Amino acid sequence: MRNIHLHNIQIADVQHDPSLQRVYGVRSECPFNELVGFHATTSLPPDLMHDCLEGVVPLTMRALFKSFSNSRLCSVNKINSLIRQFPFGLSDQNNKPRSLPYDVVQSDGKVRMSASENWCLFRLLPLIVGMNVPKGNEYWELYILLSQIMDVVLAPKIKVEWVDYLQYLIGDFLSHCAALQPEILVPKFHFLLHYPSMIRKFGPLRHVWCMRFESFHRKIKAIATKSHNFKNLSHTVTKRIQMLKCWEQSSAVGLHEETDATGRHNVPFCRLPVHTREYLISQWKDVDLHISTAQSVSVNGLNLCVVDVVDEVPVFAKVVEILFVNGNLVLCCEFLRTFGFNGHFQSYEVLATNSVLFIGKSQIMYHASDLYNIEDKLLVRMRHKLCGHC
Incomplete structure (x- = not known):
């Protein structure tokens, strides 16, 4: 290096x-x-978005689709049909991937999607096509290796002991790539070798990626397009952005914690389930209760939550009912027992229970996960590896 x-x-x-x-x-x-304390060889962290989500991930998916087509496991038409029919959850719909181009399995084919679409498709691929892939398929093993790598490098908190394991996974992944599809090995694959040392130096690489900058750049491009003014475009865009920031900082809208509910309506206390009434009475004694329900709620953009993590095994709860009690958000949830981790689908398999728990707004963590029913299994595909209450 x-x-x-x-x-x-x-x-x-x-x-x-x-x-x-x-x-x-x-x-x-x-x-x-x-600059004091800066040098180009030591002070520039890698960009996870361009290296992985727009490099390693789509190239690996292309090799996977090509192997499916050659072995007649699943054609491009079949994969596109499965993508269109897949019931993307509420938190995954915003990044729903588009259909694959028919030349994706050709030598010069590409997976033409944005970074967020690539990540959504890659993450949910086991749930979309996993039932068509036999266990032990060598290309599927390649996918699983990269999936385990991405689960670590995308985590907002990373344990020290994970880094050595990550180094082993990357070496194993690159060895498999060289054996199966050496033509896909571009420099971005080599960059993965330096990720463990970069994590030790800069911390979780998710915090220094370009995704948020690219998202803001999209706003700038939208302003440039809609303004229809090309005489002094930089001045126009700068002024519009400054006005937007002034509005956000001067109004309560840009500073408060957002709790947006849809389908909200008042409900009499007597119509609530018994367990809900007992909980509300225990929490709000001798207080007049004004209760409303909602079809969905977004707390700073989140709809579903992971309640806790015990020994690196997440504990899940399914939101059954959304209540507003005297203006306070309360989620009535069904406890889901974690059966185990399904390696083929790279998802946690959960079992429904009759246990009910209530979660207040302060207990909602930032994870937003969807529950999928695949082959009569309730599966939750996490966005990254979990580290305690991260």
Whole structure:
């Protein structure tokens, strides 16, 4: 891996012989190196979005689809049909992937989707096509290895002991790629080798990726398109963004915690289930209760929650009813017993129970997961590996 000493030698060589630019991959000294505490070889973390979600993930999926087509397990038409028929949950609908192009299995084919669509398709692929793939399929094992890697690198909190395991997974994944599909190995695959050391240095790479910047850039592009003013576009966009930020900071809308409910209507206390009435009486004694229910609720964009994590095994609850009691949000949930982790579907298998629990707004964690029924199994596909209350 390039270090400061080697980089300085290469810069000096390039200045003496410009033809070495293509050999070393550098053109000149980085101006930011003049900043105190900064150097281009040590201070720039990798971008998880471009390396993985727009690089390794779609290339691996293309190899997987190509193997399905060649072995007649599942054609591109069949995969597109399964994607269209799949009941994407509420938290996954916003990133619902589009249909695959028919040339995706060709040597020059591509999975033409955005980073969020690539991630949604990759994450839910076991639930969409997993039932058509036999256990032990070597390309499916390749997918599972990358899925385990992504579960770690996308986690907002990472335990120290995970990093060594991540290094082992990456080496195993690259070895499988070299054996099965060496033509897909582009530099972005090599970048994965440096992820464990980068995590040790910068922490979870999710916090330094470009996803949020790309999302904000989309707003800027929308302003540029809708303004129909190309005389001084930078001035127009800058002014509009400044006005938006002024409005957000000066109004209560931009600063308060959002709790948006749909289908909200008042309900008499006597019509509530017995267990709900008993809970409300125990929490709000001698208080007049004004109760309303809602079809759905979004707490800062979240609809469903993971209640707890015990020994790295998540405990789930299914939201059954949404109540507003004197303006306070209360979720009536059914406890779901975690049966175990299904390796083929890369999902937690849960069992419904008759146990009821109530969750207040302060107890809602930021995870938003959907419950899927696949082959009579209730499955929850997590977005990343969990670390306690992360």
